[in-house]
Amino acid sequence: MAEIIVVTSGKGGVGKTTSSAAIGTGLALKGFKTVLIDFDVGLRNLDLIMGCERRVVYDFVNVINKEATLNQALIRDKRTENLYILPASQTRDKDALSVEGVETVLNELAESFDYIVCDSPAGIEKGAQLALYFADTAIVVTNPEVSSVRDSDRILGVLQSKSRKAEQGGTVKEHLLLTRYNPARVDAGEMLSVEDVKEILAIPLLGVVPESEAVLKASNQGVPVILDADSDAGKAYDDAIARFLGEDREHRFLNVERKGFLSRVFGRKG
Amino acid sequence: MGILNYFRSNKQTSASVAKERLQVLVAYERNQRTQPDYLPQMQQEILAVIAKYVDVSTEDIQINLDEDCSILELNVTLPEKG
């Protein structure tokens, strides 16, 4: 049986797609057969972040409408073994995904995959609700910023009332992934700290991903940032995956890096 | 504590303002989520009745229902007698 993970946030532009790509890749690297599904109908981007945009022939909606089989639509990742991508449709029809259609596809995927990672669209309405409906686990991506934290709390409300698990009297497992964290600004009192966000949302912390130049660089190249293993963001995602799989790892990148004398003089940015 | 921190601690940082605002808002919204659907309409109607007799605005009236819907609490801040 596959575990269905939704990467969600309410607010747009906080790092859901970046995180989905990293998490899917991270799980596949650990040997789990993983599929990444882009639920952002009309605004597909996951294929671009994964660097497989030119290999998209069929998409999620084609499969639901039986215009293609799953095997025809699934893109096998060229870099990472065990990893597949199911791209979103570019259709402007917002109702292209139905609960029944999604369920059928997820059931078929669940037969052969270990993890199904769903990259949610922004919002708390239909599209986002469909992406989280079948989830066993939610990774709530939050930025240390008022509107993002508020929207995360609202999406937690949706998870707790409108998911299938909730409707059946169960609960979706919740994880907080704090991204675009800037320790220097936290120190200066200009940004909410990890502790602040944890206290407000009151869900377990999976990881903290720092604001990082590596993320833009990775997306420019269509390589999930977790594969940039020397970068801060890459390491932070790697830690998050290890914790997700039950390993106990200390949080890193929470404090301002003390720069050595030379790097201060020459002003190299890390 | 450095002298900079000393000055800073007198003035609230913007992050601590953000935290306080969020705590209030999130608590309010969570409460709303757990309330029954009829509550907003009922609040409006109670407010309309009170406003007919006393000069109060929406902010002066708080209507809360406790979690298991067993106590309805109504708080009205009356205008000062002029």
Ligand SMILES: Nc1ncnc2c1ncn2[C@@H]1O[C@H](COP(=O)(O)OP(=O)(O)O)[C@@H](O)[C@H]1O
């Ligand atoms: N840790 C990070 N550091 C710097 N930029 C980031 C980070 N995470 C995401 N971004 C940038 O933020 C933007 C939005 O990210 P994206 O993953 O597309 O968000 P969403 O899917 O939630 O809309 C992108 O430009 C991405 O490169």
Ligand SMILES: [Mg+2]
């Ligand atoms: Mg996205």
